[in-house]
Amino acid sequence: MQLSLFAPEASKITLRPYQEEALSAIEEAYTRGIRRPVVALATGLGKTIVFSELLRRRGDTAMVIAHRDELIRQAVEKIRFVIPHAEIGIVKAEENQKDAQIVVASIQSLHEKRLRQWMPDRFATIVIDEAHHAIAPSYRRVAEYFRPDILLGVTATPFRGDRITLAEVFDDVVYSFGIVDGIRSGYLADIEAYRIETDINLDHVRTMAGDFSEKELIQAINTEERNQIVVHAYQHHADGKKTIIFAAGVPHAMQLVDRFRAVGIPADAVFGHTPVQERRSILERFRTGLVPVLVNVGVLTEGFDEPSVEAVILARPTKSRVLYTQMVGRGTRLSPGKDRLILIDVVDSTTRHRLISISELIGVPGDVKSGRRVTEAIREDEEERTKGYRTAIVQALPDARSERVTDLFRDFRPPEYDWRDVLRMLDMHREDTESYASGRDAFRERWGDAPDTSVTDGQIAALTGFGWPKRELKRLTRYEASYCIEQHLDLLQDVRRQRVEAWSEVLDLPPERVAQKFTQPWQFKPVTDKQKALLARFHVDVPPVMTAGEASILIDLLLSRPKEKDEAEVV
Structure with missing residues (x-):
């Protein structure tokens, strides 16, 4: 089947520019043979509208897969809005409207017996909502059974680490429009971020499935003193505002509710x-x-749409960018009279774990000053970087x-190769016993x-170069060290491609020459001290975010150009 963007009926909606770009990216990728694309749009940017419009334009059979009731209801509602005359069926629990042109199904209902009621080529298009879940065995089983013309994944998390994981099911992330893009373009609310630090140490809390063990995390952070800090932070920065709080677990949530009610603030938990x-x-x-404070545990991260939320309190730490993005995204939708989201991040101490923060989310080095608007932090960072x-x-x-x-270097970010990111990926790899055994073989x-x-001396040298402490290296096997090195190199591919393209154009050099750096x-x-000293001799000021490879490009060009009289004395 050819991908056809000729509408079977006239569209009744006007898409935003980035939504049209996303659809164009899917079409262009299709012409390159990519049949399993991923589109990443931040929460609140209308990814359900995008895949609904794709179904309308294709005008053929389709299945949409989601994992929560709220997402299923949203998908049915948006598809019906975009395609009013579509025949939509639901497959979930006892419901089994399997013969509809467009089927919206819960992943839990798609067990092997139910899958067999359809032929593998029954659906021309299959959409997996919240595609970062697609690495789970239940999703893999579905992806392996069906043979659609297009298997589209949509997600709110366009991070490189997630792309590596998604590669087990999908071909490529063909389009990304993240939270920073949405804020900068005026489609999402600005964020006023506050960082509230505690004395709790998390080094002893173990990692499970890529994030903190829930039981151990609750034991570490569910203290009267810390919970009171959360209440005080609300009173100081968001008093009276409609606020969602994310807790570590049920006991933690209930204690928070009790603390809020104790000071006369109505609060509920879900x-x-x-x-x-x-x-x-x-x-x-x-x-x-009626109740301004709502505490939850993992319920409101997906499928909850309440634009009037004015504040989000992250009362639980996380190592997961997916989860952090989802939590923040609960408050970034636009609403009348709302000029920004107040984000209160309660931060504990740790050296072993890498906690995700607002700085990670928006790509700004260092901590965002408490009380700053995200737009201000991004603008200042971009101006300083491009000027340098x-x-x-x-x-x-x-x-x-x-x-x-300015155009080419604006989106440069410090290369991310934090060893704790890769350790988290290794922990997840270990838990997937089948994949781990296959990798060892x-x-x-x-x-x-x-x-x-x-581990070998060469592996130790490589991982030390990525910042790994020796205490962690001693715990790795030779295979695990090899796996970690490969993940580090994969994580840097986006950085490498972006810098090669930018420097090639600015310096009018062949990409392959730049790529060597x-x-x-x-x-x-x-940049190393030796490089700084050499560039200083040529009167070149080194910007703080420049890498050693970029400095090497300038040094090579400076040393290879014909020496003028005053330069001869310098060299």
Whole structure:
């Protein structure tokens, strides 16, 4: 089947520019043979509208897969809005409207017996909502059974680490429009961020499935003193505002509710096991403002749409960018009279774990100053970065295309190769016993080494270059060290491609020549003291975010150009 963007009926909606771009990206990727694309749109940017419009334009059979009742209801509602005359069926629990043109199904209902009621080629298009869940065995089973013309994944998390994981099911992330893009374009509310630090240490809390063990995390942070800090933070920064609080677990949530009520602030809590009618009643009280504070545990991260939320309190830490993005996204939708989201991040101390923060989310180095607007932090970071690069390039190479620096270098971010990110990925890999065993076998076949022996000196040197402490290296096997090195290199591919493209255009150099400066771990680290000293001799100021590889490009060009009289004395 050809991908056809000729509408079977006239569209009744006007898409936003980025939504049209997303659809165009899917079409363009299709022409390149990509049949399993991913589109990443931040929460509140209308990804359900995007895939509904794709179904309308294709005008064929389709299945949409989601994992929560709220997401299923949203999908049916939006598809019906975009395609009023569509025949939509629901497959969930006892419902089994399997013969509809468009089927919206819960992943829990798609067990092997139910899958067999359809032929593998029954659906021309299959959409997996919240596609970051697609690595789970239940989703893999569905992806392996069906043979659609397009298997589209949609997600709110366009991070590189997630792309690596998604590659087990999908081909590529063909389009991303993240939270920063949404805020900058005026489609999402600005964020006023507050960082509230505690004395709780999390180093002893173990990791499970890529994030903190819930039981151990509750034991660590559910203290009277810390819970009171949360209440005080609300009173100081968001008093009276409609606020969602994310807790670590049920006991933690209940203690928070008690603390709020103790000081006269109405508060409710909602959990996964809360009965449907009770949950609806709680959410209605929250929507009307009767209860301004709503504490939850993992319930409101997906499928909850309440634009009037004015504040979000992260009373639980996380190592997951997916979860952090989802939690913040609960408050970034626009609403009349709302000029920003107040984000209160309660931060504990740790050296072993890498906690996700607002700085990670928006790509700004260092901590965002408490009380700052995200737009201010981003603008200042971009201005400082592009000015620094432009100055250095003009000083080193006056004939370079420096006028392109602002556009090409604006989105540069410090390379992310934090060893704790990769340790988290390794922990998840270990838990997937089938994938882990397969990787060990492939390692043995490729290298002829015993995968469970100690790490080699070369592996230690490579991982040390990525910042790994020796205490952690001692815990790795030879196979695990190899796996971690590969993940580090994969995480840097986006950085490498972006920098090669930018420097090639600015300096009018062949990409392959520039690419040589981004092949080794040290080249992604900050400029060395030796490089700074050499560039200073040529009167070149080094911007703080420049990498060693980028400095090497300038040094090579400076040393290779014909020496003028005053330069001869310098060199």
